[in-house]
Amino acid sequence: MPSLLDPIRVVLCATSHPGNIGASARAMQTMGLSRLVLVNPQRYPDADADAMAAGASATLGATRVAASLDEALAGATLAIGFSGRPREFAGTVLPVRAAMQEALRYAASGEVALVFGTEMSGLSNAELSRCQIVATIPAVPDFGSLNLAAAVQVAAYELRVAAFGDTVWTAPTFEPATQEEIERMFDQGERALTALDFLRPENPKRLLPRLRRLFSRARLEKEEVNILRGILARIEERVQKGWRRGN
Amino acid sequence: MPSLLDPIRVVLCATSHPGNIGASARAMQTMGLSRLVLVNPQRYPDADADAMAAGASATLGATRVAASLDEALAGATLAIGFSGRPREFAGTVLPVRAAMQEALRYAASGEVALVFGTEMSGLSNAELSRCQIVATIPAVPDFGSLNLAAAVQVAAYELRVAAFGDTVWTAPTFEPATQEEIERMFDQGERALTALDFLRPENPKRLLPRLRRLFSRARLEKEEVNILRGILARIEERVQKGWRRGN
Numbered sequence: 001m002p003s004l005l006d007p008i009r010v011v012l013c014a015t016s017h018p019g020n021i022g023a024s025a026r027a028m029q030t031m032g033l034s035r036l037v038l039v040n041p042q043r044y045p046d047a048d049a050d051a052m053a054a055g056a057s058a059t060l061g062a063t064r065v066a067a068s069l070d071e072a073l074a075g076a077t078l079a080i081g082f083s084g085r086p087r088e089f090a091g092t093v094l095p096v097r098a099a100m101q102e103a104l105r106y107a108a109s110g111e112v113a114l115v116f117g118t119e120m121s122g123l124s125n126a127e128l129s130r131c132q133i134v135a136t137i138p139a140v141p142d143f144g145s146l147n148l149a150a151a152v153q154v155a156a157y158e159l160r161v162a163a164f165g166d167t168v169w170t171a172p173t174f175e176p177a178t179q180e181e182i183e184r185m186f187d188q189g190e191r192a193l194t195a196l197d198f199l200r201p202e203n204p205k206r207l208l209p210r211l212r213r214l215f216s217r218a219r220l221e222k223e224e225v226n227i228l229r230g231i232l233a234r235i236e237e238r239v240q241k242g243w244r245r246g247n
Numbered sequence: 248m249p250s251l252l253d254p255i256r257v258v259l260c261a262t263s264h265p266g267n268i269g270a271s272a273r274a275m276q277t278m279g280l281s282r283l284v285l286v287n288p289q290r291y292p293d294a295d296a297d298a299m300a301a302g303a304s305a306t307l308g309a310t311r312v313a314a315s316l317d318e319a320l321a322g323a324t325l326a327i328g329f330s331g332r333p334r335e336f337a338g339t340v341l342p343v344r345a346a347m348q349e350a351l352r353y354a355a356s357g358e359v360a361l362v363f364g365t366e367m368s369g370l371s372n373a374e375l376s377r378c379q380i381v382a383t384i385p386a387v388p389d390f391g392s393l394n395l396a397a398a399v400q401v402a403a404y405e406l407r408v409a410a411f412g413d414t415v416w417t418a419p420t421f422e423p424a425t426q427e428e429i430e431r432m433f434d435q436g437e438r439a440l441t442a443l444d445f446l447r448p449e450n451p452k453r454l455l456p457r458l459r460r461l462f463s464r465a466r467l468e469k470e471e472v473n474i475l476r477g478i479l480a481r482i483e484e485r486v487q488k489g490w491r492r493g494n
Contacts, residue, residue, distance in 0.1 A: 094415065140276070149397065161344070164385065166345075
């Protein structure tokens with residue numbers, strides 16, 4: 001099935017640890033990215049890459065190895081480099097969220113590359129100069145930087161949210177109660193609490209609104225209303241019959 | 248320095264791979280979270296945890312081990328569980344972004360716990376029932392799930408953005424050109440291109456606006472204007488003197 005994210009590739013430059021290649025492939029596949037390009041990886045293919053890819057063997061299996069960054073960027077109309085401290089970069093520096101929105105905009109009509117540097121030092125100035133935008137992931141200023149695959153995960157996540165939103169489509173497994181059902185419950189509750197001598201008919205003002213607030217916030221389900229009404233019915237019954245045990 | 252994020256702890260339940268504990272500590276520390284609690288970890292302490300924590304030894308060193316989830320949640324007024332498929336959960340399910348905004352709101356007046364399940368199967372229904380909110384990270388529906396530490400990274404990133412925004416505070420390392428400098432450059436450019444016979448005085452309409460658009464988009468720096476004016480001056484000089492080499 002074609003996807004808005006198809007024109008977007010991830011380029012990893014001179015990766016030291018093959019585990020990070022596998023973990024990046026997994027991070028990509030969870031978010032629907034499938035095109036991984038490696039420039040001069042230190043060790044690849046490697047068992048550590050396979051292990052960290054976990055179920056993402058489709059993405060890892062389709063990985064290309066390029067001899068240079070230029071080769072990896074061939075065909076792309078926008079290259080976005082990731083850098084934690086883009087001080088030397090004269091171009092546009094954007095937070096990752098805005099950068100991924102821009103990536104998506106370009107992906108509508110061309111190819112886009114997200115470029116990540118080597119683990120220890122990130123992208124070199126020469127590599128950054130191939131990029132039109134630098135994306136930076138907000139982080140604590142005085143602490144090192146994100147793990148490579150963690151940075152790929154955050155970027156891929158932001159791309160997915162930019163492309164498809166983050167609405168949670170969970171089918172409602174439980175049936176919500178209607179307003180009438182809830183009102184009938186409150187009527188019964190008022191009777192039961194009055195019978196209990198807990199609600200004083202001359203001054204009911206604070207209690208009932210507080211209970212309404214609680215149950216409104218909880219957004220009651222049909223079955224919950226039935227359970228609560230069962231408890232209330234039992235209270236009324238016990239008050240009428242007297243409270244002796246075993247009654 | 249006290250931080251908005253101080254009241255927020257991360258709870259990892261029954262983690263299988265100590266590497267994920269270390270990687271989670273690193274993910275937390277990059278975003279300014281420092282309180283990690285482990286419930287029944289399979290192997291901890293462990294050299295793999297230390298290795299994956301990289302520079303985050305402060306967070307890993309302060310990690311607590313709890314005997315039960317209830318112990319790990321003690322004192323918290325909000326527990327947010329992470330789940331890829333929260334079908335069984337009857338409570339509020341939010342995308343991670345909205346859930347982390349809610350976490351921050353509660354952190355203003357109490358303690359908050361972010362709860363992550365074991366690698367293979369996530370949080371059990373019993374564990375989820377201890378949480379008031381389930382957070383879900385948008386992902387491809389038919390592919391497994393995020394690596395544990397990758398999920399912690401996305402959550403911690405969203406918390407940081409919720410708390411501190413994602414504005415990029417890079418000092419402008421280059422001095423932008425003023426409007427007058429740019430207008431003088433265009434005047435000179437018009438002269439030079441006319442001298443070159445490239446710009447036709449009778450129909451200059453399309454060329455100059457296109458060039459204006461290009462340079463406006465690029466947001467010129469002072470030094471770049473100087474370089475371009477140097478090129479234009481050289482063109483004018485060569486046209487006047489004739490184009491012979493070595494002139």
